[in-house]
Amino acid sequence: MSDHELSARTNIFGLRLWVVISICAGTGFLLLFLLSLCLSLMRKNASSRRTTATIPVTSKEIQEVRVDPSQTSAVVTSPRSVKQKEDESPVVVQKARVASPERGKSEEGGSPLGKRPTDQAAAVPAEVSRLGWGLWFILRELEVATDNFSDENVIGEGGYGTVYHGILEDGTQIAVKNLLNNKGQAEKEFKVEVEAIGRARHKNLVRLLGYCVEGAQRMLVYEYLDNGNLEQWLHGDVGPSSPLTWDIRMNIMLGTAKGLLYLHEGLEPKVVHRDIKSSNILLDKHWTPKLSDFGLAKLLGTGRNYVTTRVMGTFGYVAPEYASTGMLNETSDVYSFGILIMEIISGRRPVDYSRPPGEVNLIEWIKTMVSNRNTDEVVDPKMAEKPLSRTLKKTLLVALRCVDPDSQQRPKMGHVIHMLEVDDFPYQDEHRAGRIGQPYSNSPQYKVRVSARQVTEPGDNSTKSEI
Structure with missing residues (x-):
């Protein structure tokens, strides 16, 4: 098409032909963008739906008992009070760093739920690397899985912290417990859960898949159960x-x-x-x-x-x-x-x-x-x-x-x-x-x-x- 034809005026408000073509092309790109955005939102909503009946909503507040050693009767603390455990020295879990931002495939090309890459294992301090039963997640990975720990993904709350529903890149659904870091409580909670069920395998125990130790963050990653509690x-x-x-x-x-x-x-x-x-x-x-x-x-x-x-x-x-x-x-x-x-x-x-x-x-x-x-x-x-x-x-x-x-x-x-x-x-x-x-x-x-x-x-x- 010649420059003369492109410059010719059309019947659409007297606009030149090249202007009309530009407007049509821009409108098409805009529609495609909006369509892809809608499809993305629909996929996200579909993946978060329950596979069973709607789980009834109940209070997330948990009442806990705390007994003063000098007394013999139990008292009820406030619903969201932090669980105070034994007066023991806090567990020192060193700050872990990852050499590579990627964590997923092992040297043998295994699935994301396989072994940690060797370069990461070498980067993890001894205190953490001893937990060889599970996966070591980086904080960014869990942030992506839980949509930056959004309120919409909260599936449980209590004195221990907050539990979020998440989806890993490979589609695996997980539950992430973000432990409250209150005067070393997260350290104690982390140690107790890891020691108690880190290596336990039973069909009637929730499986602990792995953990995240990064800075002050202490998180535990569990299998996700889709029918509530x-x-x-x-x-x-x-x-x-x-x-x-x-x-x-x-x-x-x-x-x-x-x-x-x-x-x-x-x-x-x-x-x-x-x-x-x-x-x-x-x-x-x-x-x-x-x-x-x-x-x-x-x-x-x-x-x-x-x-x-x-x-x-x-x-x-x-x-x-x-x-x-x-x-x-x-x-x-x-x-x-x-x-x-x-x-x-x-x-x-x-x-x-x-x-x-x-x-x-x-x-x-x-x-x-x-x-x-x-x-x-x-x-x-x-x-x-x-x-x-x-x-x-x-x-x-x-x-x-x-x-x-x-x-x-x-x-x-x-x-x-x-x-x-x-x-x-x-x-x-x-x-x-x-x-x-x-x-x-x-x-x-x-x-x-x-x-x-x-x-x-x-x-x-x-x-x-x-x-």
């Missing part, structure tokens, strides 16, 4: 009917119990979780439970039955002997698990001040309902199909044994699993019951006579209930 499904807005059927609830109880059994008996040193509660039970799309948040965990070496420590945990779940003396062992987790069973069955919180006076404390309310032979009324009203009366009574009895005020009378987690799985418990004779675990009749505080299927209180010779 148990607290959301028990106490969140799930509508008139809960998707948690009795079978699902039983599987959650058993899976959690098996995870605890692994911590108590499958590891050396054994681990006491110390913060068993519904918000720390994460669920995958198949409702498989996984224990999480090991920031308060304690390690018990061989031959150690107890460890004396500052009392920490969540109000309503803490064992009475631990709250009063600070003496901690596996039975403290068993007590918390008993509370969890009651919470799963009833759909009620361990302590709920919005309820009538006789129903505020979940344990006392359950005992009253069992004594009055009203066990069927204990079941969560949002559960569409109620369990068999026999199965319900058996599960309640297991819960009551777990919360025995005498810690020595509580069953071990292996016994708890057996009692939840067998069909004839508690309708067995005393001899057989003794092989499963010490019968409740030995408890001076609260007795359950298995053979007579009766519950009695100390100092009361009358029959309180038939279970």
